[in-house]
Amino acid sequence: MQSFRTELENPIVEKEIIDLEKKIHAFRGGTIDGERFRSLRLARGIYGQRQEGVQMIRIKLPFGKVTSEQLVRITKVSDEYSTGRLHITTRQDIQIHYVSLDRTPELWANLAKDDITLREACGNTVRNITASELAGVDVNEPFDVSPYAHGMFQYLLRNPICQEMGRKFKISFSSSDEDTALSYLHDLGFIPKIVNGKRGFKVMLGGGLGSQPIHAELLSEFIPANEIVPTAEGIIRVFDRHGERNKRMKARMKFLIKDIGKEAFLELVEKEKKAIAFETYEIDITGFDEVIPETLLQVPKVIIADTSAYEKWKKSNVIPQKQKGYVAIGIKVLLGDFYTDKARVLADLIKNYAANELRFSLRQNIVIRNVKEENLPFFYQELAKLDMVAPGYNSTADITACPGTDTCNLGIASSTGIAEELEKVIEAEYPHYKNNSEIEIKISGCMNACGQHNMSAIGFQGMSINAGKLVAPALQVLLGGANLGNGKGRFADKVIKIPSRRGPEALRYILNDFDANANGSSFVNYYEEKGEKYFYEILKPLATITNLTEADFVDWGNADNYVKAVGVGECAGVVIDLxxxxxxxxxxxxxxxxxxxxxxxxxxxxxxxxxxxxxxxxxxxxxxxxxxxxxxxxxxxxxxxxxxxxxxxxxxxxxxxxxxxxxxxxxxxxxxxxxxxxxxxxxxxxxxxxxxxxxxx
The missing domain is CATH 1.20.120.330 (Nucleotidyltransferases  domain 2)
Incomplete structure (x- = not known):
């Protein structure tokens, strides 16, 4: 492994990168324990893949914001160190795969030149702080939560209180009472409020997904904006000190609160107040409430040939902003995967014609913001050249899926393969669902719920079924999940397990029944009215394993018979006992x-x-x-x-x-x-x- 030298403006980052290089040398030389090294690299965004000898790199992008310069930098890194594919996660990060461990310090140094970090993107840390992708332009927001998400990120980055906790810790900021950042399933969830003319937040505490989803509890109906950082610090300190560290499946904060009770937990938080350096912490909001700048270049006039397609796109993918005369454009990204050639064109578009900013969304999509309405035909034309004008943004046809068995050690069945098949079914047979924003379909390759399957209207979780001497890939079907707004949500019920190859048929059964019998009711209300048993009976014919064919033993996107191969998971870090x-x-x-x-x-x-x-x-x-x-x-x-x-x-x-x-x-x-x-x-x-x-x- 050859050493490299970096000349960065930030000496702290430079020191960290050089330290990572030294630790890799020590690991290669056998002078640092493998488990300790794993913990260290995870906290620096370096995650082991299912494929031996390569790493997944997770790039931490607070609230999904990226400038054109940052996006170009990410494309250069992906082209040089990886395969040119960028993957958007459900936490608004970007992941690149198939990276050599020895080249990760150099990769990080290149990213840091445009203020992009890998720090605490994985491991037992505070993960990327997420926010509604429309924060700052949302017509329903009381104020822009972006600076508060950014301020929280800055405060906690490298903070010693949250570097080696028992498990990961997740924070979200929703832009309005619609709660599109899903506060109810986070360790800390913030919803903006104005009380007596003062900015603050409703705060939800102790939520989480995984194998045992738990709804967050209400911490406070209103905490002033300048108290959210010390409040978060007190809670994180208590979690660090009292959280489970041996039993990984019980180590999230939700279990600590469940075990000792919310009141006892908050008493511990109260005891930490004296140790915190301040009672209030003012977050700098300058630079977020400025007037939208004029475009760098004059936007060409465009005449649309296919006006029908254009109008369909406008209806499903264009969102009015609170700034009069401006709109945001939602780009539906299949499985969250796009490539560097398209990313570079997007970077030029936002720099020259859209205030130099885009955001990645919780549903693995892209949002271009601050586009003048009069310039929509031009954007449609340019995005069409990139094949990025598929209608159905944030609709039923816009399926969320984790990487599953493609690259993840914990994947049990293919989530990306079945997601592609389901999108084909909707495109061919249920085109009217491209304008349905209520029914979400989410898929995870295992119980850890990176695809958020257990909070969606229709969810699928990768599993396996024993059928004699063979094992077939399977899907747990979950129904009835919903975001109810203002900190409330409903988790989906586990209805039935079926062979993976019958997933498309299961979707047909569900949508056909809903179309025929719902009579205008919402999906969640219809599901609650009918009940889990009703849908179990509908799907029961698909669950039998006495009539499996050869095709049932081959997972989606694969050519060979299915083999259940689950590696050692790294998304929660490791327990070090040496x-x-x-x-x-x-x-x-x-x-x-x-x-x-x-x-x-x-x-x-x-x-x-x-x-x-x-x-x-x-x-x-x-x-x-x-x-x-x-x-x-x-x-x-x-x-x-x-x-x-x-x-x-x-x-x-x-x-x-x-x-x-x-x-x-x-x-x-x-x-x-x-x-x-x-x-x-x-x-x-x-x-x-x-x-x-x-x-x-």
Missing amino acids: VATLLLEAKDKLTFAREAFEEKKWSDAIYHAYSGFVNGAKALLLSENQKTNHQAGIIELFDTVFVETNKIPFQTSFKDLVFQINKNEPCEAFAKKYIQQAITFFDTIEEFRAKELIYEK
Whole structure:
């Protein structure tokens, strides 16, 4: 692996990239543990693929916003380091696949030249902060939430409180009460409100999808805008300290709240207030409320030949903005995949004719904003050249799907293959659903719900069916999910499991019944009226496995018989239990604490020192075959095993020593004292560990 040199304006990013290169060298040389290295690379957006020897790179794009310069930079990186294919995720990121691990530092350095980051795009971190793609132009919004999403992103990026949590943490900002950013299924969901002329947010807490979807609880009907950052910090601190770390399936914040109760959780949050550097945090909103600039180039006049197709496109894909005379254009992107040649043309279009911005959507689409209505014919003409004027944006015909077995280690059945087939069915047999924005179809390749199948009107989850000596790919059919607005939603019911090859027929059964019997009712109301049993009976003939054909054993998009092959999942990070690795981590945290102290970042320095305490204590507990499932438990157990037994002499309890963190304000004096105490503690446990190793020999 050859070294490279980077000349970036941001020394912090440059240091991170050089550190990544060193860690890759150490991993290749066998001097860093593979599990520890996996955790490190995931927090830097580098994710193992189903295909051995290559990586998926996730590019973090807060609230899906990208400028033409950034989009061009992403295309150059994809062309040089990957295959030229860009994948839009359901969290408004861009993923590129088939990247060599050794080239990831260089790739990151190139992205950073246009202020694009990989930091915390994967792993046990705060993931990309999402927002309604129409935020800033939504006719129903009380104000633009974009600067608040951006401010939250900036505050939490590289923040020591959220680098190595028990699981991932997701935050969303909806633009209005329509709640199009789906607050009810996020760890923290924000819905904008104005009360007595003051900006703020309704806040939802502790939602999530996965194998056990849980509806978020109401945290507050109104939190002033300048209190949302300290509120989020307190909640994240509690999750970091008390969240499950051993049982991966129970490690999301929703389970912590369920286990101890919302009131007990909020009491812990209250105790953290003193440790937070401020009671209010003003988010800079300049640059977001400016007048839309004039186009750089004069827009050519265009005469549309096929006016019928143009009008259909306008009806389904063009959205009026709150700015008079302007519209947004929705581009339906099949499976979220598009290529760099088209991306470069889009970059030129938005730079020259549309205020230099587009946004990726939660449904894996593209939105061009700030287009003058009079210029729509020109945009239609240019987008038609790219084959990007398919009607049905955000409609039933616009199916969401995760990559599934194409590239993901956890994929059980093909989600992209069945999605393509279902879109063909709608195109050929149900064209009227291109104007139906209520019935969403979403598909995931496994139970983790990256395709959000369990919150959609019609959902499919990849599974398998045992049929004698063979295994067939299957789909769990889910029905009745819906976003009800203003923080409320309904999760879909699991209705029946069928062989994957019968997925198109299942869709026909569902839509035919709805068309024939709903009598103008919405799908969710019709489903609730009829009930799960009714739809089970409709679909039951498709579930039998006594009449499977050879085709049923071949998954969509494949030529060979299906083989269930599930690898080790990485989307939630890993649990690290090696003593030497933890001691090394503890030492790293103390180094970070000293560096933050020198930069006068008292709060960061204190939290790094706290992490040093915890990692050091966990290392010693593991050396004694003692385990616990969260940081608070580690702190208490260390007292039980080492302090109360006088194995390690302490003038006070370890708990009192460590929990000074939430009893003192983050000032210079306390930071200096706390860091020194952490260093002394580390020296003590290293000495103890050395004696124990000599004794063991």
